[in-house]
Amino acid sequence: MEDQKKAAAEAAVGLVVEGMVVGLGTGSTARYAILKLGELAREGFEVRGVPTSEATANLAKDLGIPLVTLDECPRLDLTIDGADEVDPHLDMIKGVGGALFREKLVAAASKEVAIAVDASKLVQRLGSRVPVPVEVHPFGWKVAKVRVESLGSVAELRMVGGERYRTDNDNYILDARFHAVRNAGQLERDLSVVPGVVENGLFVGVASIVFAADANGVKTLRR
Known part of the structure; x- marks a missing residue:
């Protein structure tokens, strides 16, 4: 399961272009994306992040990712985050980790929102597994x-x-x-x-692309 989360997250990081301002999600899958961005930052790749939680901010700082606030940069190029459930319309339940307010605000400020999940998060109807x-x-x-x-x-x-x-x-x-x-x-x-x-925690019409990983690899779902 962790390998699948990592694969999906790193696929989402593949959308990042040097110079972007990127919303940094919260949760176990988003963490893998932040770790990958930290690797890139250490190699000299220029990217700035807007964190969606204090935990994410602390991780990004530890990894050397420069951070900005929404007040400083109210328009983001991309947000990378996870989700707790994703339905066939790419609508989602998010926020089981508690960061829903900031996650939704950062997503709303983003030109594109990429979601990384393992395939167990894909459901036919929202609310099937999580509140x-x-x-x-x-x-x-x-x-x-x-x-x-x-x-x-x-x-x-x-x-x-x-x-x-x-x-x-x-x-x-x-x-x-x-x-x-x-x-x-x-x-x-x-x-x-x-x-x-x-x-x-209902995120309707927010995700523009979803990377869903299973044992066979990562598939890309677009709205």
């Missing part, structure tokens, strides 16, 4: 939970080590499990207008 992460403000989060559940989910506050999980933005996450997401675009919009919801 939809919903980032909520701590104030009145139970109000948001009731509204999110009214859309057809069972939502649980994410806990880690017996404590409420906090995102890099100091918010909570509700893991909203839908039996299956039948209209991802509509659900994304419905979740976005719930008071108290900061962002949700």
